[in-house]
Amino acid sequence: MNFQPLWRYQDQLIEGVLITLALTLVAAIVGLVIGVAGAVALRGNFRPARMLVRSYIELFRNTPSLIQIFLIFFVLPSFGLKLPAFESAAVALSLYFGAYSVEIVRAGLDSIPKSQIEAGQCLGLTGWQVFRHIVLPPAMRNVYPAFTSQFVLLLLGTSLASQVAAGELFHVASFIESRTYRSFEVYAAICVIYFALVMAFKALFAVIDATAFRWPRRQ
Incomplete structure (x- = not known):
């Protein structure tokens, strides 16, 4: 084993990591917006919208x-x-993540007791205020673990963008392997990088969970 030839490609590896993170974050944000909008449509009374979603x-x-x-x-x-390749992958992964997000958000909304919604209405809150302040925060907390797991799968799934020559991490690995012929070293290094990214995001998610959702949970 000889990892020395990989050091000359460290700039490409850093760029690949940055593109991977950008692709993941874009798809996650857009997918989450799709998820919330789709879940609201599923709970609405407009049947064509429900069928479309x-x-x-x-x-x-x-x-x-x-x-x-x-x-x-x-x-x-x-x-x-x-x-372009990046935009194509971002659109596809956003729609893919959004499809799962719709079901995750819908499950979170369904977990809110009807009596809690009625209590907000009795206080004179509008429908949007009830959704924004009473329904959405606890719903998002209930489905937060599912979202984080799906985010990790999305991060790992960005490697598929290499098939359309998007310059993410796996595409960079394929380029380096074709130049160095060090298949084991290249893909072992890439595996370590992916693992480090996942562990970093898991640590970040744990901090967010401890700070953003710290109000008492119902027993």
Whole structure:
């Protein structure tokens, strides 16, 4: 084993890590917005919206995310919409993460007792105020562990973007391996980097959980 040849590519590795983090954060933020909006639509009374959201969930949860990336990167240009590799991967992963987020947020909203909502209405709060201050905070706390787990899967899933030449970490690893022919060393190093990223985010999530959701839990 000889890891020395990898040091000359440290700048590319750092850039790959940054692109991986950017791709993950963009997909997570957009996916979370989709999740909240979709969950609200599922709980609404407008049936076409519920059917549309349900169809979206089934489509993106039951097809490989790699195919979704390919469809956006290779097929959409046929319809006049051509996106670069990073943007294509970001859109596909956002929609994929959003499909899971809808179900996670919906479960969190369903976990809030109806009496708690009625108490807010009795105080004269508007529907938005009840949702913003009474429903959403405890709902997000209830589903926070599921979100963090899905975020980790999203982070690891960004490696699929290498198939459309997005310059994330795994794509950089493939480039280095093709130059050094040190397959074991390259992919062992990449594995360590992914593991370190996941552990860092888990530590961050633990801090957020201890600070943002520190009010007493109902027994």
